[in-house]
Amino acid sequence: MHEERNESPRPTERPAATVLTGDPLAALEMASVLPAVEGANIDETIARTAEDLLLRCGIYSRAQVSMGEDGYRNVRMVTDANSADIMAGRRNSVISSVQHLCDRIATRVAGEHVKINVDINNYRQRSDGGLSKMAEGAINRVKETGEPLHLDPMNARERRIVHMEVAEVEGVDTTTVGEGPDRHVVIIPAGATVAPEEQSGE
Amino acid sequence: MKNALDFVAHIAVNVVDHPDEVRIRPLDRGNEVIFEVHVHPEDQGAIIGRGGQTANALRTFLDVIGRRDNRRYTLEIADTDEVADEAPAPIEAAAGEAEAGEDE
Numbered sequence: 001m002h003e004e005r006n007e008s009p010r011p012t013e014r015p016a017a018t019v020l021t022g023d024p025l026a027a028l029e030m031a032s033v034l035p036a037v038e039g040a041n042i043d044e045t046i047a048r049t050a051e052d053l054l055l056r057c058g059i060y061s062r063a064q065v066s067m068g069e070d071g072y073r074n075v076r077m078v079t080d081a082n083s084a085d086i087m088a089g090r091r092n093s094v095i096s097s098v099q100h101l102c103d104r105i106a107t108r109v110a111g112e113h114v115k116i117n118v119d120i121n122n123y124r125q126r127s128d129g130g131l132s133k134m135a136e137g138a139i140n141r142v143k144e145t146g147e148p149l150h151l152d153p154m155n156a157r158e159r160r161i162v163h164m165e166v167a168e169v170e171g172v173d174t175t176t177v178g179e180g181p182d183r184h185v186v187i188i189p190a191g192a193t194v195a196p197e198e199q200s201g202e
Numbered sequence: 203m204k205n206a207l208d209f210v211a212h213i214a215v216n217v218v219d220h221p222d223e224v225r226i227r228p229l230d231r232g233n234e235v236i237f238e239v240h241v242h243p244e245d246q247g248a249i250i251g252r253g254g255q256t257a258n259a260l261r262t263f264l265d266v267i268g269r270r271d272n273r274r275y276t277l278e279i280a281d282t283d284e285v286a287d288e289a290p291a292p293i294e295a296a297a298g299e300a301e302a303g304e305d306e
Contacts, residue, residue, distance in 0.1 A: 024225030024240055025227065026222075027221065027224035027225065031214075057205075057263055059266075086269060086270065090265065094266060097263060100251070101213060101217075101256070104216075104256065108216060180255075181258055
């Protein structure tokens with residue numbers, strides 16, 4: 001018996017999908033519905049829900065919730081270093097996913113709509129500064145080349161930061177294209193449009 | 203695969219209105235496992251989410267879990283028509299009879 005950890009996935013021909021179980025499995029046999037908590041301490045509920053979500057992926061974290069001025073609750077999470085590695089390269093989508101699922105579940109448990117902003121390991125706080133810088137560079141580039149510039153996909157909050165950044169500069173404009181995880185800002189010279197085939201918009 | 207399956211089950215039952223009707227079928231395609239999720243027709247919107255947000259959030263977590271397991275997990279939400287066609291058999295045999303009141 002070898003203790004080899006990498007079972008190098010050898011791509012052979014692709015087998016047709018085989019059903020692993022006869023009947024579809026009833027989800028309730030594997031999971032339970034979280035009970036609604038009346039008069040729940042909403043901050044507590046949100047914090048535990050967020051921690052629980054990460055724990056289910058093997059990520060240990062602590063969450064602290066505080067009320068922001070904008071009416072959103074700020075959920076600040078801290079993880080250990082190992083877990084930070086697991087999220088590397090997809091921090092943004094992990095954070096948005098925690099935010100979205102936590103919102104859905106905590107709303108259900110608390111019986112009241114919760115509006116939250118999640119940050120993990122201060123990533124967003126740090127990246128907001130970098131985002132403005134990046135936007136600045138992109139704006140200059142569009143002004144020089146006169147060509148539209150597609151930025152990387154971002155979540156709504158980040159896109160808003162870029163939109164606001166661009167709105168302050170004359171001669172450039174923004175538009176948003178793509179769906180779901182591909183949704184991204186395009187910086188364009190004022191008055192220009194993005195080619196329709198690139199615009200998989202709504 | 204257990205963790206990934208449990209995760210999908212956990213989220214699914216906690217975002218829909220008919221948790222007792224959530225069924226998950228794991229399909230093995232060699233280098234990836236597909237979790238095919240069936241829900242009550244009224245819950246189709248809830249499991250997918252606005253702009254696909256809920257399903258995509260699930261996919262993100264499946265990616266993270268897959269990285270740990272060295273496997274690729276994907277998620278598919280089954281069409282409601284498909285459910286009606288091929289998933290008439292509820293799984294709970296004895297225990298579920300008393301609560302199984304949600305039939306059309």
